[in-house]
Amino acid sequence: SGKYFSDDLEIIQNKSISLNDDFSEYEISLENSTIKKQFENFVSIPSRKIETTVDEDMIVGAVSQLPLIGNEEGLIPAFGVYLTRMYADYYNKISFRFEEEMKKETGTYDLSKDLLIEAGHICAFYTFGGIMSSDEWYALIKPMFKTKEDWIHGMISVVNCLGWGVWRVEELIPNEKLVIRAYQDYESLGYLEWFGKADHPISYLLTGGCTGLMSLLYDGDITQKPELTKDYYYQLFNDNRAFKAEQTKCLAMGDDYSEVVVKRV
Numbered sequence: 001s002g003k004y005f006s007d008d009l010e011i012i013q014n015k016s017i018s019l020n021d022d023f024s025e026y027e028i029s030l031e032n033s034t035i036k037k038q039f040e041n042f043v044s045i046p047s048r049k050i051e052t053t054v055d056e057d058m059i060v061g062a063v064s065q066l067p068l069i070g071n072e073e074g075l076i077p078a079f080g081v082y083l084t085r086m087y088a089d090y091y092n093k094i095s096f097r098f099e100e101e102m103k104k105e106t107g108t109y110d111l112s113k114d115l116l117i118e119a120g121h122i123c124a125f126y127t128f129g130g131i132m133s134s135d136e137w138y139a140l141i142k143p144m145f146k147t148k149e150d151w152i153h154g155m156i157s158v159v160n161c162l163g164w165g166v167w168r169v170e171e172l173i174p175n176e177k178l179v180i181r182a183y184q185d186y187e188s189l190g191y192l193e194w195f196g197k198a199d200h201p202i203s204y205l206l207t208g209g210c211t212g213l214m215s216l217l218y219d220g221d222i223t224q225k226p227e228l229t230k231d232y233y234y235q236l237f238n239d240n241r242a243f244k245a246e247q248t249k250c251l252a253m254g255d256d257y258s259e260v261v262v263k264r265v
Helices: 033-040 056-064 088-106 110-131 135-144 150-159 186-195 204-219 230-236
Strands: 002-005 009-015 025-030 076-078 081-083 166-173 177-183 243-249 258-264
Touching: 056 135, 056 150, 088 110, 088 186, 110 150, 110 204, 110 230, 135 150, 150 166, 150 204, 177 204, 186 204, 204 230, 204 243, 204 258
Parallel strands: none
Antiparallel strands: 002 009, 009 025, 076 081, 166 177, 177 258, 243 258
């Protein structure tokens, strides 16, 4: 533990695992007023556009207080699933270097795009599906719901606790269409940091996750707590799947946010 300085930052470490604390804790202060002003203006996130009885602020506040600390196996049991802490840069470097290698071999991004979006489908199926079937979900979030569409808003509220950026529901037509805008999505931020400006949309987990959310709710009816088996996954996500997503805006390409449109095919 100690105090560290850079030209613009003051960093105080209050706790350290190396000193037998349960976790490491840091306080970061912006000393330079110019830098501080730039930082405060860096992210402009609009208010929620669609009215819902789901209290996202309450959900974010409650989840942020949960002791999401790994057990002796490095897993975090929460919301009916096993989570892990993975550095965003680690995921980004693996994904986008894989994409580069696939283009070298095939000449296009098509195959890597399909595979990385499929990884998003799998994440949505098991992670979103597990969360929306959990005791915590039914105790904390489900009582707020008045409509089936509130399941979307509830899950987006949980997503906004995960460090993936801030998602906003721009449009939702029941059983037909979902438009999600993600502000400061970590895939775009990682791409910009390590690879520069993108010439194609690269928010693959965002894209697959949005598709998975619509499929779980309207095709799989997650409200009935179906068993999340491999066969059930293939039933929802096959070549003739009812929902398909397209990323229409991308922060890494210079847009102000990333946007995914999910429609029935």
